[in-house]
Amino acid sequence: MTVPSVSRRDRKKAATRQAIADAALQLFLERGYDQVSIRDIADAADVSTATVFKHFSGKEALVFDQDEDRESQLIAAVRQRPSGQSILDALRQHVLDTWPAIGAHPQAAEFTNLVNSTPVLRAYAERMWTRYTDSLSAAIADEFGVDHDNLACVAIARFVLEIPVLARGRQDRQAAVGALFDILTHGWEPPSKSPGR
Amino acid sequence: MTVPSVSRRDRKKAATRQAIADAALQLFLERGYDQVSIRDIADAADVSTATVFKHFSGKEALVFDQDEDRESQLIAAVRQRPSGQSILDALRQHVLDTWPAIGAHPQAAEFTNLVNSTPVLRAYAERMWTRYTDSLSAAIADEFGVDHDNLACVAIARFVLEIPVLARGRQDRQAAVGALFDILTHGWEPPSKSPGR
């Protein structure tokens, strides 16, 4: 797939990064996040601790390796949506489309468990999404020709970005995403008792 | 006002806590959050660093001193609402009622500026609210007799708790809170161009 690395240097750099990420993930899954120090990871990957921080901004970033460019995809989904489609529908479709890939990991279950059972990782994961509130709301505001800090735009951006967080861990994520977008589209309705969970 | 401290010990304890919080706030406002170490604060308050952590769970908690018991108030607003009032209306009223007190600080402007210009503090402030998602959603679910992890209940709890975050820094917070609750009640509507900001 994506192998734009031409030079040997870039290849080696990527290899080092990968070695660190792999070592980190394995150790985290084995012992738990708090029971693994940066030094442990550096030793396992056979690099110095300084090198770890050359590749990753902090310990939490080691867990969420391929953070990718969610931001640009998000903006594109709004800007390049089919004419006539509402922004909320475009975002709903985008979330439904790009999401299965994330759960396709080999050790998805253990990984989810690791994140959910480590408070600092839960917090980091939530921030990964809400970090894009500003750029998403700016894109939405542009579509309507209003100020970037328009309250309705900031609000819907934030609410939409909460949806992945809320849907995580649900048995039927597709249905959950749909229900959450319905709340934003039509307003909240009290739950019905019978269908339960 | 609230002076339930009877014993001298409790009074002294509260005094040292206050001394630490005061010293911390002053230093933070003077130099900025990152330019002040725990040792600086401890020295200014004439206590040891260990004492600082006896009173506050971490450096960020020094900024948000009177965190109070927002949680119990929130639950009470749902549980003890007037009969016939919807949960969303009860929460809207609760937010509108209990909020002016927070902005009544003497150095409110500088304080807001401090928080907004320090990423770690922004993150902490957001988490202060969303931390109560679980208990609020449980209370809401109880009102309807559904499971605690009912999606609609978790979602509305989370969205409501985002409202204070979204309304912070707005010129007319009351109006902002109202508009945000309207989104949750009736669904999102695209912004109109003319009224602008």
Added chain:
DNA sequence: GTAGAAAAGTACAACGACTCTACTTAGCGA
């Protein structure tokens, strides 16, 4: 009042995340 429990505070050492500086090494381009 005084003894002793209980809590607040201190000094000090330690750990882990992270940064900085100066140095070495390896790939790249001429």
Added chain:
DNA sequence: TCGCTAAGTAGAGTCGTTGTACTTTTCTAC
């Protein structure tokens, strides 16, 4: 072949935070 640059290393240092063992203060019960 000769630098230039970027990757990596070693090692010391800062800072937040915790744990341990000790002193001081206050409360309580005799």
